[in-house]
Amino acid sequence: xxxxxxxxxxxxxxxxxxxNGVSFEVGTGELFGIIGPDGAGKTSLFRIIATxxxxxxxxxxxxxxxxVQDYKELRKRIGYMPGRFSLYQDLTVEENLSFFASVFGxxxxxxxxxxxxxxxxxxPFKKRRAGKLSGGMKQKLALCxxxxxxxxxxxxxxxxxxxDPVSRKEFWEMLKQLQQEGITIIVxxxxxxxxxxxxxxxxxxxxxxxxxxxxxxxxxxYSAPLWVVQTDRMHRLxxxxxxxxxxxxxxxFGEAHHFIAGEGFDPEGLKxxxxxxxHGNIVLHRGExxxxxxxxxxxxx
Amino acid sequence: xxxxxVIHAEELTKTFGTFTAVDHISFDVRQGEVFGFLxxxxxxxxxxxxxxxxxxxxxxxxxxxxxxxxxxxxxxxxRNIGYMSQKFSLYEDLRVWENIRLxxxxxxxxxxxxxxxxxxLLERLHFTRERNTMVRxxxxxxxxxxxxxxxxxxxxxxxxxxxxxxxxxPYTRRQFWEMIYEAADRGITVFVTxxxxxxxxxCDRVSIMVDGCIEVLDTPRNLKERFEARSMDEVFHSLARKxxxxx
Numbered sequence: 376x377x378x379x380x381x382x383x384x385x386x387x388x389x390x391x392x393x394x395n396g397v398s399f400e401v402g403t404g405e406l407f408g409i410i411g412p413d414g415a416g417k418t419s420l421f422r423i424i425a426t427x428x429x430x431x432x433x434x435x436x437x438x439x440x441x442x443v444q445d446y447k448e449l450r451k452r453i454g455y456m457p458g459r460f461s462l463y464q465d466l467t468v469e470e471n472l473s474f475f476a477s478v479f480g481x482x483x484x485x486x487x488x489x490x491x492x493x494x495x496x497x498x499p500f501k502k503r504r505a506g507k508l509s510g511g512m513k514q515k516l517a518l519c520x521x522x523x524x525x526x527x528x529x530x531x532x533x534x535x536x537x538x539d540p541v542s543r544k545e546f547w548e549m550l551k552q553l554q555q556e557g558i559t560i561i562v563x564x565x566x567x568x569x570x571x572x573x574x575x576x577x578x579x580x581x582x583x584x585x586x587x588x589x590x591x592x593x594x595x596x597y598s599a600p601l602w603v604v605q606t607d608r609m610h611r612l613x614x615x616x617x618x619x620x621x622x623x624x625x626x627x628f629g630e631a632h633h634f635i636a637g638e639g640f641d642p643e644g645l646k647x648x649x650x651x652x653x654h655g656n657i658v659l660h661r662g663e664x665x666x667x668x669x670x671x672x673x674x675x676x
Numbered sequence: 677x678x679x680x681x682v683i684h685a686e687e688l689t690k691t692f693g694t695f696t697a698v699d700h701i702s703f704d705v706r707q708g709e710v711f712g713f714l715x716x717x718x719x720x721x722x723x724x725x726x727x728x729x730x731x732x733x734x735x736x737x738x739x740x741x742x743x744x745x746x747x748x749x750x751x752x753x754x755r756n757i758g759y760m761s762q763k764f765s766l767y768e769d770l771r772v773w774e775n776i777r778l779x780x781x782x783x784x785x786x787x788x789x790x791x792x793x794x795x796x797l798l799e800r801l802h803f804t805r806e807r808n809t810m811v812r813x814x815x816x817x818x819x820x821x822x823x824x825x826x827x828x829x830x831x832x833x834x835x836x837x838x839x840x841x842x843x844x845x846p847y848t849r850r851q852f853w854e855m856i857y858e859a860a861d862r863g864i865t866v867f868v869t870x871x872x873x874x875x876x877x878x879c880d881r882v883s884i885m886v887d888g889c890i891e892v893l894d895t896p897r898n899l900k901e902r903f904e905a906r907s908m909d910e911v912f913h914s915l916a917r918k919x920x921x922x923x
Binding site: 411412413414458509510511512533536537538539540541542543544565566567568610613626627628629630667670671674675 | 718897919
């Protein structure tokens with residue numbers, strides 16, 4: 376059974392179309408990623424399926440409940456971690472957890488097993504006010520508070536923004552464990568390495584889902600001729616490559632630059648041209664697209 | 677990149693009670709360099725940056741920024757640097773032009789100069805139509821580009837960027853980094869923190885802080901060689917795993 380069935384959701388704010396006919400399904404126990412730029416409509420979508428705002432048109436059924444008709448029943452079953460830090464800054468770590476548990480008529484003890492793996496990092500600071508926690512700790516506490524009523528589905532809106540790579544990795548290990556517990560998870564992220572950890576992802580742009588598939592199939596579906604280039608003058612290289620005939624789209628990619636070649640592109644010609652401009656140690660070869668390349672292509676179109 | 681040293685830190689230390697947030701760090705940054713200042717949350721980056729910006733006094737050690745002493749000449753430093761953070765940069769309730777006007781005024785620029793440079797800036801950013809837009813209603817990526825432009829509007833010697841691209845998508849992040857390169861090409865030294873390890877690759881040199889100390893400082897290429905790593909992400913993980921501090 377599907378945990379989520381969204382059909383043709385549209386949401387406008389004045390003249391701005393935040394969501395433009397979005398439809399998708401998420402299976403029970405699936406880890407589903409929503410990937411897109413700020414302002415693409417991700418947060419509006421979360422708020423609609425969390426029963427917090429109404430869509431202008433379209434329907435959304437979550438766990439068998441309609442987001443409009445059955446919002447009261449549904450709210451008991453949803454855990455939502457908004458993008459902005461949502462905890463009470465003046466309450467301590469343990470007070471925040473107790474508060475969110477009591478709102479849902481439960482206690483931290485009752486579902487402690489669900490948050491134990493995360494809360495153990497917070498235990499030494501349980502008397503500290505939430506506002507005084509570091510970024511990584513705040514995220515962990517927010518996740519605990521979203522989980523403490525044992526939701527069947529979890530919404531996470533950019534949970535790892537501002538979190539360092541090591542803490543991010545820990546965070547995703549926790550998500551995988553929660554998935555093992557049978558919780559369906561919908562998560563948005565600007566990190567493309569995290570997109571790869573999802574079962575399926577949706578690429579969203581200007582309020583539309585452009586593609587929905589497994590990360591692997593999205594990568595395999597990339598058909599543009601992608602090249603990788605590196606020289607000893609990376610700083611200047613990007614501008615030089617872009618100026619070369621047949622290069623359609625070039626961008627930095629970690630230690631190398633990637634570019635898409637158009638018709639008539641001559642790799643040997645590029646090497647000669649770069650040597651003439653003073654580049655040395657030239658490495659040029661075809662590249663295999665990552666999710667980030669897929670995203671870059673989509674963003675440009 | 678010039679040979680001139682524009683940031684010099686020597687045994688810089690900051691303690692809060694019994695807690696040593698920054699533990700005897702020493703390093704130099706050259707003029708026009710893009711210097712990546714990395715570390716896990718809680719490693720001491722922000723505390724170190726605040727000392728360099730003249731906002732917090734070191735417990736011990738010395739430092740000079742743009743030729744000024746960070747303890748005795750902190751007001752001079754503030755005039756000669758730019759600063760942008762992900763958490764706070766622009767006033768949401770002011771219009772685009774009002775934010776530019778405000779910051780330029782704070783840095784003591786003259787009205788005529790502000791007016792001319794504002795037009796040029798908005799044109800360069802393709803923001804001309806947004807001149808009267810409230811900053812609150814700009815998309816995050818636009819805000820960050822504007823905030824960066826405002827932070828270097830007074831042509832500082834150095835700009836400090838504290839996680840400038842947090843939460844921004846890969847496409848917009850790249851546009852942002854092209855602006856960073858432009859600034860560096862103009863001779864502005866860029867001191868930047870980030871949690872995106874692909875951005876670490878774009879820096880001329882990076883340092884990685886672990887538990888208040890600078891554990892390594894080198895070019896990305898040399899660090900990868902030394903740690904036999906394929907990427908800066910691997911370098912970071914192998915170092916940060918050693919951390920004992922829990923934020």
